[in-house]
Amino acid sequence: MKIFIVGLGLIGASYAEGLHKNGHVVYGYDQKIENIKQAIEIGFIEKENHIEQITKVDLIILALYPKDNVIFIKNHVNLLRPGQMVTDVSGTKAWMMNEIEQILPEKISYTSHHPMAGKETNGFESRDYRMFRQANFLIVTGKRSVKKDQDILRLIANNLKFGKITVVDAKTHDELIAFTSQLTHVLAISLVQSDHLDETKHATGDSYRDLTRIAKINETMWTELFFENKDALLLKINDFMKELKHVKELLLVEDTESLTTYLKEAKEKRKSFDIH
Known part of the structure; x- marks a missing residue:
């Protein structure tokens, strides 16, 4: 061809x-x-x-x-x-x-x-x-x-x-990408930007490095992509913020049982992605 x-x-x-x-x-x-x-x-x-x-x-x-x-x-x-x-x-x-x-x-x-x-x-x-x-x-x-x-x-x-x-x-694609790609980049960037300790770079392990790898970003391209898919991305950001707020509330009230259940549910959901 x-x-x-x-x-x-x-x-x-x-x-x-x-x-x-x-x-x-x-x-x-x-x-x-x-x-x-x-x-x-x-x-x-x-x-x-x-x-x-x-x-x-x-x-x-x-x-x-x-x-x-x-x-x-x-x-x-x-x-x-x-x-x-x-x-x-x-x-x-x-x-x-x-x-x-x-x-x-x-x-x-x-x-x-x-x-x-x-x-x-x-x-x-x-x-x-x-x-x-x-x-x-x-x-x-x-x-x-x-x-x-x-x-x-x-x-x-x-x-x-x-x-x-x-x-x-196209609509389904943009909704999927807002979650699986764009939101993950937003999270990586936000995690890096939330750091205020000079010693962080000397205290990172695999979890931080894996989560923030994609923060090494092509800022021009991703700025355009974020704005072109703004509506779908904002919905996914709101969904994530609700989950983050839920975890915060469980910690504040020290609800060990509910937090353990929440973590187990997330683990099982993620493991299902690896089944083909």
């Missing part, structure tokens, strides 16, 4: 290298010309690489920030041709998908997806196609989705050795 990847950052470059290794012909675009040059030199982007190659490919993968994905499609819609498929790897979907669906010409399908994998570092140099192994893969359907889109995305997921594949709509 011929694939054009828009954006050669962490995810885009990792996709490009991994898909090239699986026999696909890969072209790429990035605002940083040096990233394109390096990708060609390493060999996972074709030497005859230029923006007009979009016209010749079967699949376009958008790997920019959500707003930039919309702008890219607006600026290059004239290069698209009937029968092509567009997808993206963005962390929020509803607003962006609606915008792109309105721009795309007829006979071009569009189904989004979300690779649930990442690293603390970002950019071309941080690429690693191995990070997708056994990660969750969400296929996000919309108004421009057709049956063959899922077949193509399942092929991509299998090529990159993803694990569980789940199909959802």
